Amino acid sequence: MARVTAAFDRIAAVDRPEIWISLRDRAEALAEASTVDPSRPLAGLVFAVKDNIDVSGLPTTAGAPSYAYRPAADATAVARLRAAGAVVIGKTNLDQFATGLVGTRSPYGAVRNAWDPARVSGGSSSGSAVAVALGLVDFALGTDTAGSGRVPAALNGIVGVKPTRGLVPVTGVVPACYSLDCVTVFARELSLGRTVAELMEGTDPADPLGREGGPAIAAPYRPRLAVPAAGHLHGLATGWREAFAAAVRRFAASGAEIVEVDIAPLLEAASLLYGGAFVAERYAAVGAHLEKHADLIGSDLDPTVAAIVLAGKDKTAADWAADMARLAELGAAGRAALNGCDALLTPTTTWHPTLAEVAADPVGANARMGRFTNFANLLDYASLAVPAGFVDGLPFGVMVTGAAFTDRALAELARRFANPHLDLFVVGAHLTGQPLNVQLTAAGATLVAATTTAPSYALHVLDTDPPKPGLVRVRAGGRSIEGELWRLPADGFGAFVGAIPAPMAIGRVTLADGTSVSGFLVEPVAVENAPDISHLGGWRTYLNEPAGLGAFPGGGVKG
Numbered sequence: 282m283a284r285v286t287a288a289f290d291r292i293a294a295v296d297r298p299e300i301w302i303s304l305r306d307r308a309e310a311l312a313e314a315s316t317v318d319p320s321r322p323l324a325g326l327v328f329a330v331k332d333n334i335d336v337s338g339l340p341t342t343a344g345a346p347s348y349a350y351r352p353a354a355d356a357t358a359v360a361r362l363r364a365a366g367a368v369v370i371g372k373t374n375l376d377q378f379a380t381g382l383v384g385t386r387s388p389y390g391a392v393r394n395a396w397d398p399a400r401v402s403g404g405s406s407s408g409s410a411v412a413v414a415l416g417l418v419d420f421a422l423g424t425d426t427a428g429s430g431r432v433p434a435a436l437n438g439i440v441g442v443k444p445t446r447g448l449v450p451v452t453g454v455v456p457a458c459y460s461l462d463c464v465t466v467f468a469r470e471l472s473l474g475r476t477v478a479e480l481m482e483g484t485d486p487a488d489p490l491g492r493e494g495g496p497a498i499a500a501p502y503r504p505r506l507a508v509p510a511a512g513h514l515h516g517l518a519t520g521w522r523e524a525f526a527a528a529v530r531r532f533a534a535s536g537a538e539i540v541e542v543d544i545a546p547l548l549e550a551a552s553l554l555y556g557g558a559f560v561a562e563r564y565a566a567v568g569a570h571l572e573k574h575a576d577l578i579g580s581d582l583d584p585t586v587a588a589i590v591l592a593g594k595d596k597t598a599a600d601w602a603a604d605m606a607r608l609a610e611l612g613a614a615g616r617a618a619l620n621g622c623d624a625l626l627t628p629t630t631t632w633h634p635t636l637a638e639v640a641a642d643p644v645g646a647n648a649r650m651g652r653f654t655n656f657a658n659l660l661d662y663a664s665l666a667v668p669a670g671f672v673d674g675l676p677f678g679v680m681v682t683g684a685a686f687t688d689r690a691l692a693e694l695a696r697r698f699a700n701p702h703l704d705l706f707v708v709g710a711h712l713t714g715q716p717l718n719v720q721l722t723a724a725g726a727t728l729v730a731a732t733t734t735a736p737s738y739a740l741h742v743l744d745t746d747p748p749k750p751g752l753v754r755v756r757a758g759g760r761s762i763e764g765e766l767w768r769l770p771a772d773g774f775g776a777f778v779g780a781i782p783a784p785m786a787i788g789r790v791t792l793a794d795g796t797s798v799s800g801f802l803v804e805p806v807a808v809e810n811a812p813d814i815s816h817l818g819g820w821r822t823y824l825n826e827p828a829g830l831g832a833f834p835g836g837g838v839k840g
Contacts, residue, residue, distance in 0.1 A: 282314045284419075288327045288370050292417050299390035300408040300417070302332045303339050304371035314368045321366030322480065326473075329412045329421040330359055331405075332372040333379050334464065335453035339369075343455040344377035344387045347574050347581045348567070356453025357488065358422060358464045358481045365480050370418055373408025377583045378567050379424055379457040380590065381405050382432045382630075382650035383639050386583040391636055395437045396675055400635050403433035403650070405457075406465065410437045413467040420468040420477050426457045427554055428630070428654025430465025431666035435629035435678025440695075441666035442466040442474040445685045446658055447492035449478065450485035458554075458562035460490065461658040471667065471699060475692045495686035500623065500693035502704075502729050502766070503796055506532055506681075507542040507622040509653075516649070518632040520672040525628050528669040528679045528698075532626060535697040536704065540622055546614035547625075551655030553608060555589065555648075558600035559659070564593030585643045612660045616684075624683040624694055627653040629666045633675055657682055665691045667699060703774040704729065706790045706800030708740065708764040709750040709820045716747050720780070724773035729766040733819075734800075735791040736761045740820070741811035743784070743803065750820045751803030751811060752790070761793055763819030764800075774799075 289307045310327075317324050330336050333343040335352035336359055342349045355363065363369065376386040384407030385391035392407035394400040395414035402411050406423025410433030413421050423430040425443045434441025442465055449464040456462055464481065468474035484491040508529055514522055533539050553559060571578070571587050578587045619625060630650050639646040657664045664682040671677060679698075681691045705726070710717040713728060734752075737759035741751045752762060769777060778787050784807035790800030814823045 282311055284325050284327055285310050285314045285368055285370070288418060291415075292370075295415055295417065297393070297411065297415065299374055299392050300412050302342055302344070302372045302374050302389055302408070305339065305369060309338075310368055310370060317366045317368065321364075322476065323362060324366035326367045326419040327370050328362065328367050329370055329373045329409055329418045331375050331409045331421070331423045333375060333424060333455040333457075334359060334422055336369055336372060339372050341372070341455060343379070343567070344375045344389065345570075345582055346388065347577055348570055352453065354453070356464075357450040357485045359453070361481050361483075362477065367419075373406075373412055373421065375407055375409075376405035376429075377586045378455070378563070378590065379405040379426060379429060379462075380563060380586045381647055382428055382654075383634070383643075383647050384433065385636065385639050386586050386643075388581055388583065393636070394633075399637075400633055400675070401436065401639055403436040403630070405429040406433050406467070410434055410439060410441070410467050413437070413469060414439050416469075420466060420473055423465045423467055424454060424457065425463045425465045426461050426658060428651045428657075430463065430467070431654050431664060431680060432630045432650055434467055434666040435668075435680075436633050436676060438668045438671075438676030438678070440468050440471050440474045440668070442468070442478045443657065443664040443666075444478050444482070444688055445492070445494075445663040446661055447490050448494055448688070449481040450483070450488040450491050452485050452487045456562070456566040458559060459566060460562060461559070463658060471692065471695055475689075478688070498687050498690045500690040500697075502536065504537050504623040504694060505540055505621060506537045506694070507540050507544075507619050507625045509544050509627055510541050513544055513548065514628075516631055517628060518672070521628060521632070521677060524670055524672050524677045525679065529626065531669075531701070532694075532698055535701060537694070542618045542622070542625075544615070544618060544625070546611045546618060547656045547660070548652065550608055550611040550615065550659055551651065553604055554651075554655045554659055557604040558596040559604065560589065560593040561596040561601065562593070563590045564596075568594055608659060615656075615660060624681045624687070624691055627680050627682070629653065629678040629680040653680060661685045663688045663691055665695050667695045669698075701771045702768050703771060704798045705767050705769060705774070705787075706732075706734070706764050706792065706798050707767060708752050708762055708801055710747055711767075711801070712765055712820065720777060721767055721769070724769055724777040726767040726769040726773065726777075729768050731763070731765050733761040733763050733793045735793055735795070737791065738762050739808075739813055739815045740817075741803070741808040741813055742823070743807060743811055749785070750814070750823070751784070751808050752801060753803060753805055753808055760815045760818065762815065763821065766792075766798065
């Protein structure tokens with residue numbers, strides 16, 4: 282109950298009325314909170330819902346008062362989150378009928394950015410993003426057809442989770458483009474955003490486009506990340522190209538291999554979302570309402586939105602068929618360009634305009650926003666937007682996009698980016714089950730894999746307590762030595778390395794696959810008279826030799 286009270290108090294203190302289309306009665310929300318089972322996964326959390334998603338007891342407007350109706354039930358996604366213990370606080374403003382990426386196309390007012398009120402919030406899920414960024418709620422729901430769950434995240438410095446199309450039911454969601462729409466999550470922390478998304482997943486008999494999640498796809502130890510060729514980064518806001526380059530370096534430091542690719546097919550596919558026949562879906566969704574209430578265009582109904590939606594009426598079945606065929610070609614070309622890559626890394630959007638700049642050119646300003654987002658739902662990709670620092674005091678964000686059902690792998694890539702880590706190769710007393718392994722786990726390390734070095738190392742037994750091996754690189758006669766690769770948080774790595782006694786040292790070790798990682802080595806002087814056990818291939822084999830602690834070459838036995 283305390284969180285509900287704090288949320289309403291914070292809403293009053295912030296005084297951003299344009300964020301909300303409707304708020305729940307405080308007493309009603311407190312009453313609901315009092316009945317929540319504290320063992321539920323989202324107990325104690327509050328959330329906001331974009332006002333094209335049904336919440337029982339509150340009107341759904343989709344950003345148009347003339348469209349308002351009272352839903353009989355929660356949208357399936359909302360119902361699942363309430364069952365998990367979260368309490369709805371209110372419904373948030375949006376670009377009308379979820380048509381826009383700027384957050385200004387609403388008779389309820391333009392939603393101002395959380396960091397600079399003179400700039401746009403991004404849209405269409407504008408109110409939801411700003412409510413999270415300002416700490417009014419713990420998380421919020423949006424929708425995404427062209428990037429509406431990702432662009433506002435980037436411009437407000439938060440996380441935007443766009444699941445694979447169909448994983449989260451759209452039952453109870455006012456359609457923008459029904460076959461493409463996704464329910465999305467905004468959160469300040471990636472872990473919460475992913476938790477919420479996973480709680481909403483699962484088919485719903487009332488949603489014919491729902492899909493079961495495919496097999497869990499893990500992010501590989503050394504992922505290959507595609508980045509756009511330089512020519513596709515033209516027109517970024519001042520300082521953003523440099524910020525993106527820094528983000529690429531940070532991903533590389535987290536273990537990713539970076540590959541520059543030509544994403545022209547993806548960008549051409551993106552242009553079809555508004556420039557092709559797919560806009561007919563928007564007309565099918567709300568065109569009749571706009572025609573019936575044409576007298577309200579310019580007051581209740583946003584003229585820019587109306588023009589976009591009503592243009593969909595002119596698209597023919599032949600246009601649709603031609604665009605579907607072209608989309609299939611572009612999708613195949615895009616997959617070929619990304620072949621062998623685990624994800625595509627891009628800026629989330631290209632610039633952050635002021636409210637005045639959007640007012641001066643509503644269509645042109647908006648068109649620049651979706652370069653890297655518009656293709657995802659058309660081509661059935663999952664995507665995740667994460668903060669990547671600041672440029673001139675304003676948030677800058679990047680996005681990882683991958684094939685359908687790679688949602689969890691994308692989250693792992695983003696986690697590594699947000700929480701830098703270092704990998705360490707161990708060969709002896711720090712192996713799983715060995716006496717010093719506890720030092721690794723105490724430093725927060727997790728086991729990545731059992732692996733081997735390149736065939737250029739020697740392993741010796743050191744006269745220490747407990748016995749330890751010493752790994753050294755040799756010019757000739759080297760062997761592959763078995764060991765384990767562990768992953769440590771950067772701060773844990775520093776503390777761990779600081780406690781390593783001589784003659785042990787940390788250096789670069791080349792693994793069998795050619796990658797170079799940090800690893801345990803020993804000062805060469807320490808192995809001058811130490812028995813060489815390289816022929817055994819690893820420390821465990823040495824320990825398991827019949828003599829108890831291992832036999833030496835030539836018949837000698839460790840005593």
